[in-house]
Amino acid sequence: MSFRTIIPFGPQHPVFPEPIQLKLAVEDEKVVEAIPGLGYVHRGLEKGAELNDYVKNIYLAERVCGICSFIHSWTYCSCIETLLQVEVPPRAEFLRLVFSELSRVHSHLLWLGLYADAFGFESLFMQCWRVRERSLDMQEAGGGGRVILSTCTIGGMRKDLDEDMRRAFIKEVAEIRRDFQQIMTPFFEDYSIKKRTVGIGVLTKEDAQSLGAVGPVLRASGVAGDTRLLGYGPYREVDFEPVVEAGGDCHSRGKVRVREVLRALDLITQALERLPEGEIKTNFRGKLNGEVFQRMEQPRGEMLYYVKAGSNRSLDRFRIRTPTFANIPPLLKMLPGCDLADVPVIVLSIDPCISCAER
Amino acid sequence: MNEVQKDQLLDEVQNLWDNRSRFVTITCVDLVDEFDLIYSFDHNMELVNFRVKADKDRPFISISGIYAASFLVENEIQDQFGLKFENLEPDFKGFLLLSQDGPRTPMLRKVGERGKQEDVV
Incomplete structure (x- = not known):
């Protein structure tokens, strides 16, 4: 007869760059239930945004997440542009695509490194981060910062790329x-990686849909759900197809992200080659009016912003549903039945960003 | 955006479940006298939103019996706005994000907090 023991996994754990706790009910070495404990890095950003002038909120939105900061500022600016009915110049839209896909490249490479490190493949971890460094150098050259760029603004972009750049x-x-092509093969073929990830943390297609999974977690379960298919910004003008894998396990989630790095690089090249001439910013004036929902695809999946205009220059409501928040219920479904030793890799496979989730 | 009556909410959500819509989120807006709850679902890449009015002093209906994934956002609303949900599973009783000694219902609007006439609603 087995006894049930509760093991607190986190809030401090080597696989968590940020704190979250999972109370794991374990019988022998098998996990039978997982209960999340959140709130360690809740910053009240939504409330803070309601007390600010709406222009200042661009910087607040950018700081929801350090990794995908650019897409947060793009989504926020897009909401305000809709409320103000501001037309963004095509060149600015293409530049936004370039920097948002660069965010995806460096976010996925960061995750692939952590993923390799989680099962002890340290050289692969270092190689991934070596390649990632080049994408950060590009962000610094084009935006002035390594992760927080502050180049996206209401009506367009602050900085242009000259022809040499x-x-x-x-x-x-x-x-x-x-x-990247020189180092990516182990994620598909390495015996040790497959041993630790194939058939582990399986999320079926039905569960992924019914539990509201988003991003690579959804696409690794065989669903071609990608917000970029909506064609926001210049995505309707570039050739794009989402990356989908059918396995639903940790290995598939890794493969989706590896292939998405290549897809993102391809999108950056397309956008740079088709970069339209012209202005990068439209001046705006007027009063915010109404409410708007905006969805964009973060590296971790679909993100939703809701902005409701207030009576002056503040907002009545500012709400963010981040991808990690959506991927926690699917994670709680993946864990029961797994070995305790597999928990770190399964948790990491959703690419948890807790600061994002708690805001 | 469509408005759905509180007593029709579960039927509406059940219809969305039956046509395989994906749950996205619930957004709570404090209207001072009552709450606006905006339910968002994704049906074939299209965002389906509808709003339901909720009284501030009465518990509201949880949809976690249909969409299990909604428990997280319903608990968050319970924490931040103090709106209780009936039949919520699991129910963190207002302590999902907030600690025992933290502030209660921090997202509720307070008159005057934004200065001048801004919040005199």
Whole structure:
């Protein structure tokens, strides 16, 4: 007869860059239930945004997450542009695509490194982060910061790319692709990685849909759900197809992200090659009016913003549903039945970003 | 955006479940006298939103019996706005994000907190 024991997993654990607790009910070495404990990094950003001038909220939105900060600012600006009925110049839209896909490249490479580290493959971890460094250098060259760029603003972009920089970016993207292709094979074929990830933490297609999974977690379960298919910004003008895998396990989630790095590099090249000439910012004036929902695809999946205009320059309501928040219920479904030793890899496979989830 | 009556909420959500819509989130807006709850679902990549009015002093209906994933956001609303949900499973009793000694219902609007006439609603 087995006894049930509760093991607190987190809030401090080597696989968690940020704190979350999972209370794992364990019988022998098998997990039978997982209960989440949140609130360690809740910052009240939604409330803070309601007390601010709406222009200042761009910087607040960017700081929801350090990794995908650019897409947060793009989504927020897009909401305000809709409320103000501001038309964004095409060149600014293409530049936004370039920086948002760069965020995806460096976020996925960061995750792939952590993922390799989680099962003890340290050299692969270092190689992933070496390649990631080049994408951060590009962000610094084009935006002025490594992760927080503050280049996206209401009506367009603050910084342009000159012709030399555009050519240098195209060349650099090709080199990142070449470097990454040299190190990505183990994620598909390595015996040890497959041993630790194939058939582990399975989320079926039905569960992924019914539990509201998003991003690579959803696509690794065989569902071609990607908000970029909605064609926001310039995504309707570039060739794009979501990456889908059918396995639903940790291995498939890894493969989706590896292939998405290549897809993102491809999108950056397309956008840079088709970069329209012209202005990068439209001046705006007027009063915020109404309410708006906006969805965009973060590296971790679909993100939803809701903005309701207030009576002056503040907002009545600012709400963010981040992808990690949506992927916690699917995670709680993946854990029961797994071995305790597999918990770190399964938890990591959703790419948890707790600061995002708690805001 | 459509408005759904409170007593029709579960039927509406059941219809969305039956046509395989994905639960996205619930957004609570404090209207001072009552709450606006905006339910968001994704049906074939299209965002389906509808609003339901909720009294501030009465418990509201949880949809976690149909969409299990809603428990997280319903607990968050319970924490931040103090709106209780009936039949919520699991129910963190207002302590999902907030600690025992933290502030209660921090997202509720308080008159004057934004200064001048802004919040005199």
